[in-house]
Structures are given as C-alpha cells and as structure tokens.
Amino acid sequence: MRTEPDDDAAVLHAVAAGDERALGVLVARHTPWLRVRLLRRYADAEVVDDVLQDTFVAVWRGASGWRGDGEVAAWLWSIAVRRLVSRLRHHKAPTPVGTEQLDTRLASAEDLVLQSVTHGDLGAALLALSPELRTVLQATVLDGLSTREAARLLHLPVGTVKSRASRAREALRRSLVALPTTDARGA
Template identity: 30%
Template sequence: MGADLISRAQAGDGEAFRALTEPHRRELQVHCYRMLGSFQDAEDVLQEALLAAWRGLGGFDGRASLRTWLYRIVTNRCLDALRSASRRPAKVWDIPGVEPPEPTRLGEVVWLEPYPDALLEGAIQVPLGPEARYEQTESISLAFVTALQVLPPRQLAVLVLRDVLGFRADEVADMLGVTVESVKSALKRARAGLQRRLTVADREPPPAAGSPAEDALVAKFVSAYESADIAALVALLTDDVFMSMPPLPLEYEGRDVVARFCADLFGSGRRFDLVPTRANGQPAFGAYLRAPTGIRHGTGLYVLALRGDRICAMTRFENSVLPSFGLPRSLPLPPETGMKLRRSPM
C-alpha cells in the first residue's frame, strides 16, 4: 500500500501525497516549533517544507523511510529560516497607568509563542529512536523550548534530532549533509549549552497533568488572581519564581519582585476573569479584563509551570495567540451583570 501510494504521488496524485504525509504532519509541526520557538513560524515553515517535499518527491529513492526523508526536508527548511530570519522584534511596555518594576534582566527569546495542547494529540506519542534522552512532554515545555532557542542553529537541530527524537548519528549526518564526527561535536556543545539553561536537577517534579494535585493548585491560582488577592497569590509561588512576557523583553525572578509586579497591576484597578486551557503540556489561561460595560476583553494568555505544590514560572503572551487556543477575543456580559444593567433606571 505504501509503495503504491508513493508511486501514485510521484506520478502527480495530490491525494496520494496527502495520504502519505498527513500521518506525520503533527509531529513535523512540533519539530518545527521546537526549532523555531514560534507557533506561527512553525506552521509557515511546515507548509513550505511540505510543498518542497511534493515538488521533490521524484527524488525520493526509498533508502531512508519516508518519515526520515520528511524530517530531512523540514529540518533544513527550519535551519534556513533560523539563519535568515528577521525574528519578531521586542515590544515596549504599553499598559497605561501601570509602571512595571525594574526587571531582573531583559529576555533574549522575545519571539516565543505557546503551543496548544489540543494539537499535541498524536504528535508527541511518536516512535522514538533508542538514543532519545528526553520525555516528549518535557521536551515541549516552555522552559525547554526557550533554552533551545539560544543554541546556534546546527547545534539546535542536532540536539533535537538526536536527544529528543532519537535519530542515530549517521541519520542526522545524512539529514544535515555533514560528517558523523561533526554531529557528535555539535551534540556535545549543544548539551553543554542546554545544561547551562536548564537547572532541573534535584527539583520537585510537577504534579501529573489533570491530577487532583494539579487541579487543586490551579484552582487556588484562579481564585487568587480573579479576586486580586496578592497574599494568596504570593503564597502559591516558589522563592525563585520566574515571570516573562514575550514579546516584551522584561523578565522577573524571585517572589518579591513578581509580587510587586502583580500588586502594581491589580493596584491600577484592573480585574480579570480567567478561562482555562493548556499549552506546552502546562496549565494555561486566557486572561480577560473586566470593563465597566461588563464585556471582558482578552488581554493575553498565561502559562504556568509547576513544581511540587507551587508555581515556579508564569509566562504571559499577547492576546494575538488566543485564537490558536479556540479562545475568543472578548467574552460577553456575565448573566448577573446583564440582569443588573437591564434593571438600571434610564
């Protein structure tokens, strides 16, 4: 059946090509996302790569599997994008009436975007080579994807192909058109660079996704945030909690400065409703600012990283990412608010 589909696709049958590539589409999109750090960039590059695969299918000789051949095309398209990309520029603070605290530092990866969990189904339960070193769920986390982004392009590609997906060194060398020794050297440097960014040793693991422990912690966060209860919110944070807001470069590390940021935000009178979703295997929320009219306007998406029974990181993204999660730009009047407005005297 596979050989027949390939023959038909090579003869120009578009339906046969789609049947061949569709089973791999999600995992290839996740691969692009790990390499590029941007959901939109990943989708754009994947489309270009699949078009290149369609045009170049006549050159597929079956020496490697179709999946490996597709990874070769997609990886090299990602490398081209990384080398030539004018990445999304940093933005300046634009929330009126709120002056943020002095940041701990300025972030480098301002183009980072979240990846919807709804699209991960079937994408991270893929067959891995025997040399894969990371759990698939760990390798899609925001911390991991952010750490990848500061590696040089070839090191990034080698580490993802070898340690995340488990391709053999000779397969990776063939994909990238380099020697096996070059792959080994790049992998050694990439591992060292990643280790400097990911300090996860001896830390409590997060509660399992969807577990009662995760649900309880998330419920406490929602209650504290929606009621602007700073004391309750701070009690949920680790001492070294980290907060970032791409494409704003401002980054805050430590409970005190993150608490100060939230206090300034709530102190301006802003109040929010949170709508749950999931991103990068982590709890996430669409944040909706309550307006005097009762309509709530989407201001962004928060993604939480958990450690034990505490929150160790909060990442806030712009409202432009909400549609990718099936979230609306605004929420209608709550029913009780609508009743009050209708009963108000003219």
C-alpha cells in the same frame, strides 16, 4: 493508489506519479510529528504552518527526487528543516524583551526549564561542543530522532552518529561535573 497503509515509500512513489490522494496520505501521516519538531526549533506556529505548507509543496514538485535509500520521514524532515532555515533567514528577528518586562507568573514550567537550559550551565556546555557533536545531540536528544534517523538526516554513517553522541555526552559530563554544586537543602 494501491499501497500498504504503512508503506511510505510506495505512497511517495504514487506522489511522484501525480497522485494527489497519495499526497494527502503523506500530509496526514507526517504533518503532526513534523509540526511538533519544527515548533521545538521555532515557536511561532504561524511560521511553522507556512513552512509545513512549503514542505509539502516541495514534496509534490520533487517527489521523484527521493533516491529511495533512506526513510521517507527522514527525507521529509530534511526538507522541512531546510525550509524553516530558509524562512528564518528572511524573517525579521523579534525585538528582544528585557527580563524586567517579562511576567514570570505566566511562564510555564517547561518554558522555565528550557530557559534555564539555554541560559544556564547546560546551555554553556552545549555551546562549548564542536558543531559536529552539537548537531548529533540536537538530532537525537532535542528532536528525539533514533540513531538511524539522525544518521539519515545528517548524511552520516550510523556508527559515526553513535560515536559522536557518546563523545558529546562525555564532554557534557566532564564540563558539568567540573561545576561547583550546592546541596539540595541549601546547606
């Protein structure tokens, strides 16, 4: 395989030609960030590892299906997310645990913040957004994608992603500003 080290398109073309070493390069290059982002969506590392394996098997089988009109990373992310969603559709949902059974002393600070976001005012404000606005926010804020990456992933023009992100932030701002506030000193 003769490729520049950072040329994902050339590496993917080599994978499409049957080069197993090229697949290894792609796996080594993209598994770390894919794993982190998938774990943000679903916290079971075992399931995420299975999804990653499925993702790269799909890449091996379907590398020739990449149209070349976007970044390889965005294409890989779209495959990984679809594989995760598919896996979760067939995965038995965990039994809910009551709050009285949770030991909050073992919860990390990040877990507590995410729980308050999910179940607090911000979570409610996010759920009030239209799916189009919420999807853009999830891609750009929670998944940390750039506007350009989010546009490719969501199959939208960059301008549409920017305008939806702006509208979503404004809607959240209006929703959260309307909530009663308390003084930080408890007064």
